[in-house]
Amino acid sequence: MTRTLIIGGSVAGLVAALAFADLGHDVTVLERDANEAPDTVDQAHGDWQRPTVPQLHHSHAFGSLGTNLLRDRLPGVYQALVAAGAREIELGKAMPPTLADKTPHPDDAELRMLGSRRTTFELVLRQEALRKPGVSLRRGETVRGLTVADRGPTRVTGVVTKDGRTIEADLVIDASGRRSQGHEWLREHGLAEPELVAHSADITYYTRYYRALGQRPVGPLNRGFGAGGLWDHYTGVMFLGDNNTFAISFGILPDDTELKQMRSEDVFTAVVRATPLLAPWVAPEASVPISPVHAMAGLDNSLKLYGQDAQPVPGFLPVADAVCTTNPAFGRGVSLAIAHVLGLADLVREHPEPDAEQAALAAGLAGRTFRPWFEDAVRNDAGRARLWRATVAGQQLPPLPPDVLTFGTVAEAAATDEVVWRRLVRTMMSLDNPAGLYEDEEIRLRVKQAVAGSPPPFPAPDRATLVDIVRRAAG
Numbered sequence: 190m191t192r193t194l195i196i197g198g199s200v201a202g203l204v205a206a207l208a209f210a211d212l213g214h215d216v217t218v219l220e221r222d223a224n225e226a227p228d229t230v231d232q233a234h235g236d237w238q239r240p241t242v243p244q245l246h247h248s249h250a251f252g253s254l255g256t257n258l259l260r261d262r263l264p265g266v267y268q269a270l271v272a273a274g275a276r277e278i279e280l281g282k283a284m285p286p287t288l289a290d291k292t293p294h295p296d297d298a299e300l301r302m303l304g305s306r307r308t309t310f311e312l313v314l315r316q317e318a319l320r321k322p323g324v325s326l327r328r329g330e331t332v333r334g335l336t337v338a339d340r341g342p343t344r345v346t347g348v349v350t351k352d353g354r355t356i357e358a359d360l361v362i363d364a365s366g367r368r369s370q371g372h373e374w375l376r377e378h379g380l381a382e383p384e385l386v387a388h389s390a391d392i393t394y395y396t397r398y399y400r401a402l403g404q405r406p407v408g409p410l411n412r413g414f415g416a417g418g419l420w421d422h423y424t425g426v427m428f429l430g431d432n433n434t435f436a437i438s439f440g441i442l443p444d445d446t447e448l449k450q451m452r453s454e455d456v457f458t459a460v461v462r463a464t465p466l467l468a469p470w471v472a473p474e475a476s477v478p479i480s481p482v483h484a485m486a487g488l489d490n491s492l493k494l495y496g497q498d499a500q501p502v503p504g505f506l507p508v509a510d511a512v513c514t515t516n517p518a519f520g521r522g523v524s525l526a527i528a529h530v531l532g533l534a535d536l537v538r539e540h541p542e543p544d545a546e547q548a549a550l551a552a553g554l555a556g557r558t559f560r561p562w563f564e565d566a567v568r569n570d571a572g573r574a575r576l577w578r579a580t581v582a583g584q585q586l587p588p589l590p591p592d593v594l595t596f597g598t599v600a601e602a603a604a605t606d607e608v609v610w611r612r613l614v615r616t617m618m619s620l621d622n623p624a625g626l627y628e629d630e631e632i633r634l635r636v637k638q639a640v641a642g643s644p645p646p647f648p649a650p651d652r653a654t655l656v657d658i659v660r661r662a663a664g
């Protein structure tokens with residue numbers, strides 16, 4: 190039986206545990222975090238200490254690519270999530286209120302999402318993985334390096350833990366996330382390592398969770414899974430969660446010292462109240478806060494792939510955030526993690542021998558899975574950060590050439606044009622390649638017509654007004 194070690198027991202590691210156990214592998218997950226998972230979803234929200242997964246307490250949109258894969262390939266997990274209170278969301282039945290034509294389309298069946306806190310999602314995944322025959326999870330095991338065959342073809346043969354023990358394996362999957370040290374572990378043995386390309390996502394996040402007091406939405410859901418917008422100096426979105434919870438997250442420039450005061454609960458609340466679509470959700474009769482304000486900075490768009498001439502090392506398969514991270518505002522990380530891991534399991538089913546061919550095929554899969562989304566994120570973030578910096582500095586950018594489409598203008602057009610809306614949503618849900626959206630002639634034309642002369646449907650306060658609101662709330 191193939192012995193598979195998985196480094197990291199979060200989203201990617203747990204999905205890998207389930208998928209590789211289905212291949213008949215004997216799976217051991219090594220998770221550095223020693224804390225036991227709580228029993229219930231509300232305990233997980235309040236008490237689960239996961240210092241190595243700081244995004245655990247930030248809002249997550251569970252997009253269609255990942256949601257559909259869970260439904261089709263891991264239906265037990267999907268059902269367990271719904272049983273734990275996750276909402277099933279059909280975006281085709283929750284089109285923005287600003288669209289005139291809401292006629293259903295056959296492809297809408299694919300536009301499914303789950304509304305869930307990240308803690309709920311991860312807790313259920315862990316419970317399901319631990320129930321699976323052939324899977325074990327060892328908490329408090331930090332991997333510090335790899336072991337490599339000392340004779341025969343070069344191959345990874347296991348891991349070295351923090352306290353110097355070695356654990357042997359036939360296959361090692363690196364699911365240790367955005368801070369993976371995998372490339373350094375390969376370098377220590379003089380082996381080929383993937384090349385890292387990284388750009389700052391130029392965004393800092395602030396998130397607070399709430400529990401709704403009623404069952405009905407208290408405001409328009411222009412995003413189906415929630416409500417919000419992307420404006421000229423910040424973004425703010427409300428995400429529906431499980432069990433009548435919801436989260437509100439803001440993204441600002443990391444060097445926006447004025448809005449950084451949102452770390453304070455009073456300032457955060459004042460900004461929510463000033464932001465269109467979000468304000469009704471924090472009215473005293475609508476909800477109660479159930480968390481402090483969490484902040485997260487230092488976010489990158491990063492990609493680690495082997496160069497064309499490099500020989501990927503057999504027996505070592507990095508997955509998900511250990512290969513690629515994209516700005517969380519695009520809400521893709523979990524979908525891409527699930528797609529990558531399940532794609533890798535299919536590849537290993539076809540090519541079970543951990544040899545050079547398997548390693549080369551896996552390297553190709555990583556490139557196909559992540560590169561288009563990485564490039565899209567870098568392009569969009571550069572344009573968005575340029576606009577935000579200009580607004581913060583009180584400047585106005587010259588208008589873009591008419592043939593250049595940005596995510597912002599497409600999103601604006603999607604509020605009133607249902608064809609643009611469907612194409613944009615399919616891209617946001619990681620179902621269609623992003624390049625196709627911006628290059629499509631029909632979309633270009635429709636976007637131009639939709640945004641020409643019409644004011645944005647939900648304008649946010651301008652810079653000076655919001656700064657004033659923040660200063661007053663900060664006292």
Ligand SMILES: Cc1cc2nc3c(=O)[nH]c(=O)nc-3n(C[C@H](O)[C@H](O)[C@H](O)COP(=O)(O)OP(=O)(O)OC[C@H]3O[C@@H](n4cnc5c(N)ncnc54)[C@H](O)[C@@H]3O)c2cc1C
Binds near residue numbers: 196198252509511
């Ligand atoms: C603020 C924020 C918001 C986000 N919002 C969304 C969203 O809305 N939608 C979405 O799809 N994605 C979102 N993401 C991305 C998503 O969180 C990640 O893509 C996802 O968590 C990746 O899962 P992973 O298992 O690869 O890594 P992680 O979840 O980071 O897990 C890595 C695991 O490896 C363990 N580990 C690390 N090093 C070692 C070691 N040496 N030995 C043993 N164990 C180790 C860690 O303890 C951890 O458990 C967001 C990310 C951030 C930062």
